[in-house]
Amino acid sequence: MxxxxxxxxxxxxxxxxxxxxxxxxxxxxxxxxxxxxGPSGSGKSTLLNIIGLLDQPDKGCYELDGKNVTDLTxxxxxxxxxxxxxxxxxSFHLIPRLTAAENIEIPLxxxxxxxxxxKSRVVEALHAFDLQSRAQxxxxxxxxxxxxxxxxxxxxxxxxxxxxxxxxxxxxDHSIGAEVMMLLEALCQTGTTLIVVTHDRExxxxxxxxxxxxxxxxxxDTS
Amino acid sequence: MTLNxxxxxxxxxxxxxxxxxxxxxxxxxxxxxxxxxxxxxxDGARRYVVNxxxxxxxxxxxVMPGRAETSGAFLGTTMGRTPRDLTLKDxxxxxxxxxxxxxxPLNVGVAELSAEKRLRDVTVLGSTxxxxxxxxxxxxxxxxxxxxxxxxxxxxxxxxxxxxxFPASNAIGQRxxxxxxxxxxxxxxxxxGESMGYNTDEIVIIPIxxxxxxxxxxxxxxxxxxxxxxxxxxxxxxxxxxxxxQSHDGEEDVTIITQDAVLNTFDRILHALTLAxxxxxxxxLAxxxxxxxxxxxxxxxxxxxxxxxxxxIGANAADIRRLFFAEALWLSLAGTVIGFFLGxxxxxxxxxxxxxxxxxxxxxxxLAGIIVAxxxxxxxSLLxxxxxxxxxxxxxxxxx
Numbered sequence: 001m002x003x004x005x006x007x008x009x010x011x012x013x014x015x016x017x018x019x020x021x022x023x024x025x026x027x028x029x030x031x032x033x034x035x036x037x038g039p040s041g042s043g044k045s046t047l048l049n050i051i052g053l054l055d056q057p058d059k060g061c062y063e064l065d066g067k068n069v070t071d072l073t074x075x076x077x078x079x080x081x082x083x084x085x086x087x088x089x090x091s092f093h094l095i096p097r098l099t100a101a102e103n104i105e106i107p108l109x110x111x112x113x114x115x116x117x118x119k120s121r122v123v124e125a126l127h128a129f130d131l132q133s134r135a136q137x138x139x140x141x142x143x144x145x146x147x148x149x150x151x152x153x154x155x156x157x158x159x160x161x162x163x164x165x166x167x168x169x170x171x172x173d174h175s176i177g178a179e180v181m182m183l184l185e186a187l188c189q190t191g192t193t194l195i196v197v198t199h200d201r202e203x204x205x206x207x208x209x210x211x212x213x214x215x216x217x218x219x220x221d222t223s
Numbered sequence: 224m225t226l227n228x229x230x231x232x233x234x235x236x237x238x239x240x241x242x243x244x245x246x247x248x249x250x251x252x253x254x255x256x257x258x259x260x261x262x263x264x265x266d267g268a269r270r271y272v273v274n275x276x277x278x279x280x281x282x283x284x285x286v287m288p289g290r291a292e293t294s295g296a297f298l299g300t301t302m303g304r305t306p307r308d309l310t311l312k313d314x315x316x317x318x319x320x321x322x323x324x325x326x327x328p329l330n331v332g333v334a335e336l337s338a339e340k341r342l343r344d345v346t347v348l349g350s351t352x353x354x355x356x357x358x359x360x361x362x363x364x365x366x367x368x369x370x371x372x373x374x375x376x377x378x379x380x381x382x383x384x385x386x387x388x389f390p391a392s393n394a395i396g397q398r399x400x401x402x403x404x405x406x407x408x409x410x411x412x413x414x415x416g417e418s419m420g421y422n423t424d425e426i427v428i429i430p431i432x433x434x435x436x437x438x439x440x441x442x443x444x445x446x447x448x449x450x451x452x453x454x455x456x457x458x459x460x461x462x463x464x465x466x467x468x469q470s471h472d473g474e475e476d477v478t479i480i481t482q483d484a485v486l487n488t489f490d491r492i493l494h495a496l497t498l499a500x501x502x503x504x505x506x507x508l509a510x511x512x513x514x515x516x517x518x519x520x521x522x523x524x525x526x527x528x529x530x531x532x533x534x535x536i537g538a539n540a541a542d543i544r545r546l547f548f549a550e551a552l553w554l555s556l557a558g559t560v561i562g563f564f565l566g567x568x569x570x571x572x573x574x575x576x577x578x579x580x581x582x583x584x585x586x587x588x589x590l591a592g593i594i595v596a597x598x599x600x601x602x603x604s605l606l607x608x609x610x611x612x613x614x615x616x617x618x619x620x621x622x623x
Contacts, residue, residue, distance in 0.1 A: 054535060054616045075539040082537020093532040093620065097239035109228045110537045154536065 001161065001193055002028040002051060007060035009046050009216075020046040021057070022216040028195065030161070033188045035204040036197045038213030044197050045166060047213070051195065052085050052164045053077045065161055082110055086155030088184070090167035092147045094139040094154075100146075101126060101135040104153045111158060125153040129183065145176035152183055162193040169203060181206060224542045233549035237557075240522070244554060247511075247518050251558020251596060252565055254508040258592035259566025259584045261504045263573060265497030267582035272489050274581075276482065280359055282324075282450040283482035284460060286317070286467070288442060307471045308442035311431065316466050322450055322459035327354040329445040330434040336427060338388050338399040345384060346426045347401065349434020357449045360423060365395045365410030368430060376433060378406035382414040383424040401429065402437060456481050501588050505595055511558065512599030519551050519607035523614075530611055531619025540612040547608035548601075555600020559593050566592075 009021040020043045028034055038044045049055035050062065053069060056077075062070045065084060072080065081087075094103045101122050108118040126132050129149040139147055148168065155163055165184060169177030181203065188194040198204050212220035224232075237244045288309040314328040330349035335342055348354070352368040355361075367379050378399060385394040385408075397408045406429060415423045435441060450459040460479050467477050523530070530543055566584060573582040 049617050052535070054620075075541075078534065078537050078539040081535065087535050089532075089620070093528060093535075095529055095532070097235060106533070107536050109232070110224055110533075110542065112225050112228075 001030040001032075001065060002026070003061075003063040004051070005061040005063075007047075007050060007057045007062060009043075009050065009055065010058050019216045021050070023060070024216070024218055026211070026218060026221075028193060030193055031188065031191045033185065033194045033206075033208045034196070034211060035207035035209070036195065036211045036213060037199070037201070037204045042213040043216040044213045046216075048164050048166055048195065048197050051162075052087060053081050082107060083158065084161045086152075086158070086160040086163045088148070088151055088155050088163060088165040088168045090170035092139070092144075092151045092171070094147055094150055096139050099136050099138055100131055100142065100150045103139070103150055104157055107154060107158045121157060125157050129153045143176075144172045145179060148172060148176075148180050149183065152180070152187075156187060156192075160192065162195065163187060165194070165196045167198055167200075168196065169198075169200070177203070224538070224545070229542070229545045229549050230553075233546050234553055236522075236546075236550050237553045243518060243522070244557075247515055247554045248558040248561060250511040250514045251508075251555055251600065252562035254504070254511040255559050255562025255592050255596050256565035256569060257504040257507050258501055258595075259563060259589055260569040260573070261500045262497050262588035262592075263566070263570035263582040263584035264580075265493065265500045266585045266588070267573070267580040269490065269493035269497060270581045270583075271579060272493060273486060276486050276489060278359060280357055280447070280449065280482060282453055282456055283357070284448040284450060284456065284463065285480050285482075286313075286446040286448065286463060287444070287478050287480075289476065289478060307474060307476050309446060309467075309477060310441060310443065311435075313467055313470055314443065314446045316470055317446060317448060317463055320459065320462045320466065322455040322462055324449045324451045325353040325357060326446060326448045327351050327357050328431050328443045329354065329447055330431060330438060330440065331444045332434065332438040334402045334437060336384065336388070336399060336401055338397065341388055343387075345381075347434060347437070348426055348428045349431045349437070350428060351431055354428065354447065357447050360415065361413040362410045363413040364393075365408075367410050367428065369409075374430065374432060376404065376406045377409040377430060379410040379412060379428040380408055381412050381422075381424045381426045383422075384427065385411040401427065404433065404437065406433075453483075456483055497585070497588070501591065505592070508592070508595050508599050511596070512555075512603040515551055515554060515600055516603035516607060519547060519604055520610070522550075523547065523607055523611045527614060527619045530614050531616045531621075534614070534616035535620060543614075544608045544612035547611045548604050551600060551604025551608065555597055555603075558600070559596040562596065563589065563593065 004024055004026040007021050007024040008019065011018045011020050024047065036044045036047065046055065050057055053072070057070065060070070061068065064080065069077075069080060095106070104125050105118055105122050108121060113121075126135050129152060131146065131149055131153065134142060134146055139150070142150065163184060168184065169180055172180060184194055184196070185206070196203065196207060204210055209223045210220065211218055286309065288307070311328055314326060317323060318326045327350045332347050333344055334347050336345045355367055362379070363382060365379075368375070368377055378401065380388070380394055388394065388399065389397055394408045394411055399406055399408055412423060429437070448459065448463065450456045460481055463479055464475070468475055471477070533543060570582045570584055573580065
């Protein structure tokens with residue numbers, strides 16, 4: 001599903017070149033549940049951005065879902081992100097002026113699905129994440145757990161192949177974080193690839209496969 | 224993203240940031256309203272003057288003695304002669320021209336009007352019966368020199384004079400003195416008020432012969448001519464010129480002006496004035512445009528994480544550009560529409576405050592105002608929306 005071959009990403013810091021990723025090789029199969037751990041600056045977020053096509057490697061080759069996506073144009077990247085990848089962020093990134101239902105609807109709007117179908121799919125998603133009573137609330141009126149559920153509903157509404165979660169429980173307290181993780185894991189069990197970036201050992205331990213990173217390299221990879 | 228959704232989502236953004244949106248809309252609206260109102264004022268003034276000038280007659284030509292030279296030495300002074308008089312005979316010659324519908328020789332002076340111990344100085348017009356229709360004057364009562372009574376001592380009083388001298392009784396049929404001569408009041412002018420510099424309510428009109436002897440002159444002040452039709456004006460002017468040149472031994476010593484030419488000059492000057500005023504008002508539209516650009520740039524930096532999110536979940540550059548472009552378009556559109564109505568309302572108030580002033584904004588000004596407003600709004604949103612579209616999603620998401 002995901003094949004990274006010798007991926008290198010270099011950032012310029014003043015006149016110094018910093019290797020955020022240094023010849024990273026990684027293969028992830030369909031339906032895998034992977035956690036990526038590592039200290040700050042180890043390159044784990046950069047790796048997630050490259051997998052999510054938000055960033056492009058300076059060297060190397062990236063194959064997603066059987067297709068080489070290394071040299072896509074920005075618009076092709078955007079389209080691939082829309083159709084194949086769902087993002088879940090630590091700070092939820094909901095649009096404050098839109099209601100929960102409208103936030104969930106955005107990916108459907110971007111892929112130009114007709115309004116009738118949009119409506120029924122949003123209702124379905126609200127059901128699946130137990131948000132029916134919150135549909136018309138704005139993010140500011142929702143609890144942290146509810147906000148992250150809205151974000152997950154938005155990430156999954158187009159049924160992506162992979163969900164990329166960057167510290168998904170970082171802003172939630174422990175029990176609510178566990179609930180959110182169970183939702184993500186349930187999605188993984190239905191065949192969606194789940195990649196979680198975290199600092200949290202306990203959270204990382206839930207995954208089937210654990211990748212450790214340091215200085216832009218994968219240092220451990222255990223199942 | 225479909226056009227419909229783009230418009231809807233951007234409209235949501237406009238209504239969500241209410242204070243910001245209202246302020247921009249207000250700025251735009253004031254600009255458009257300024258264009259509409261100021262051109263209404265300018266064009267109203269133009270129409271007022273043109274109406275005033277048209278109301279003194281139709282297809283008028285005026286002949287006056289002496290030649291107005293715009294270059295070179297004045298003919299009379301170099302030859303050591305004063306210009307030849309304009310005489311009643313000249314007037315009669317003009318009257319015979321086929322293009323002339325009617326004519327009225329005119330003498331003007333001041334004399335003392337007195338009756339029954341009342342007296343005052345009045346402006347005296349000496350002319351013939353045709354003066355009344357040529358100058359579009361109306362008689363409230365009576366007649367002037369009717370039935371070939373050209374040489375009888377008749378007098379017409381302005382409405383105010385009639386009331387002043389004969390407050391209790393009807394002025395018609397009364398005797399009145401003008402300096403040493405006695406006249407019979409045969410008519411009273413309808414009240415008309417101020418028109419082209421003098422008040423017809425305070426003048427008297429007497430036959431031309433009496434006026435010439437009263438002022439001891441044989442020279443006319445003016446000859447007023449009404450051409451048969453608008454298309455006859457030019458040929459009438461040429462014919463009058465030729466006739467008078469012949470009768471004055473080949474000297475071109477009269478000035479002929481047409482109402483048409485004067486009217487056109489006024490029209491042009493006031494139209495230019497309206498244009499200038501519209502241009503000044505349009506500057507406020509440019510200011511409103513810059514304000515829109517400013518506010519949209521601020522909106523983009525405030526909403527950078529949102530742009531990053533949209534990109535992360537699959538919006539392409541064009542989607543983002545269109546969203547912000549549509550948002551700016553909504554703002555300028557709302558401002559323009561509100562400004563249009565505000566301007567029309569302002570013009571209505573002007574018309575109510577000054578009923579003589581036909582303060583209607585001309586269509587060209589309204590269209591120009593609206594188009595300039597929209598174009599400014601569009602231009603002002605190009606830069607911010609393309610900046611939003613270019614944002615790097617990783618950096619945009621990372622910004623708090």
